[in-house]
Amino acid sequence: MxxxxxxxxxxxxxxxxxxxxxxxxxxxxxxxxxxxxxxxxxxxxxxxxxxxxxxxxxxxxxxxxxxxxxxxxxxxxxxxxxxxxxxxxxxxxxxxxxxxxxxxxxxxxxxxxxxxxxxxxxxxxxxxxxxxxxxxxxxxxxxxxxxxxxxxxxxxxxxxxxxxxxxxxxxxxxxxxxxxDGVAFVDAFVEDESDGEQADDETETETETETDVEAEVDTEVAVEADTEVEAPAEVPVEDEVRVEDDVEDVVGDDDVEDGKN
Missing domain, CATH: 1.25.40.10 (Tetratricopeptide repeat domain)
Structure with a gap:
């Protein structure tokens, strides 16, 4: 031993x-x-x-x-x-x-x-x-x-x-x-670790950017959903008749005849 x-x-x-x-x-x-x-x-x-x-x-x-x-x-x-x-x-x-x-x-x-x-x-x-x-x-x-x-x-x-x-x-x-001879040796393992750290940083940056873009898209969709114009409700038949009568009263019979001509 x-x-x-x-x-x-x-x-x-x-x-x-x-x-x-x-x-x-x-x-x-x-x-x-x-x-x-x-x-x-x-x-x-x-x-x-x-x-x-x-x-x-x-x-x-x-x-x-x-x-x-x-x-x-x-x-x-x-x-x-x-x-x-x-x-x-x-x-x-x-x-x-x-x-x-x-x-x-x-x-x-x-x-x-x-x-x-x-x-x-x-x-x-x-x-x-x-x-x-x-x-x-x-x-x-x-x-x-x-x-x-x-x-x-x-x-x-x-x-x-x-x-x-x-x-x-x-x-x-x-x-x-x-x-x-003035030859300097470099530790390749340290360089690899540095490269790995740099690659990790780049990956994290890319991930953050993608997350930001997705967040912006979600925000735009939400805004569009909030500002969507609602379709007008249907007008009852009685109200339609009432509107027509009002128009005839305002225009007058002579104007209607002229319109027909």
Missing amino acids: VARLIDEDPEGAYGYSKVALRLASRVAAVREAAGFAAYANQKYSEALGEFRAARRMTGSADLWPVMADCERGLGRPEKALDMAGAPEVNKLDKAGQVEMRLVVAGARRDMDQLDAAIVTLQSPELASSSVQPWTARLRYAYADALLAAGREAEAREWFGKAIEADRDGSTDASDRLAEL
Whole structure:
């Protein structure tokens, strides 16, 4: 569980390591796992103690570079440099020696010795065209040291070489190179959210407009209904006769005769 969680959930890995220590503190693999869990959580003093315990149990020098890096984490870069000159370094395999070189270069940088850090990283492993598990990290460290020393053009070149060797994405060399080239990354998800909000606003506006139009139409229909002229009621027959008699009285018989002519 420590190995499974240590990259994505260092705190969870640390919790499992403490349980393992209570159950089997005399097992070297448990002490080593506990050391790496503490190291991932920047508990350098605790990690160093676990690594020393594991080394005593196994007699192996494999943990020597990470022990030296713990000294760096504790603010003792000089101690890390002393460890780089110890006989244990000669017992390391190629990967361990490269790791030790990286630790020494970091210690030099901790002491503001940038030129010494650059020289420390200049090695046959750095110049080799073959890609090994440590190649990307070695090239990245060299590029970063060059950039810290103000050698930007060379740093850009070596960040590019680190990208070529970084097959599993163990470094952020591509991001560093993009920063040097002035490339800015935009969060597309934020833009999509903005577009969605804008589209929602437009939809709401259209809905409001349609509602207003419908309201106006309803109002016009209501007005027309209120102002409709009512048809005149039918006039009774008696009233019609009375009207005719009144007209004859007003017009007179002579006028009627003239009208007939």
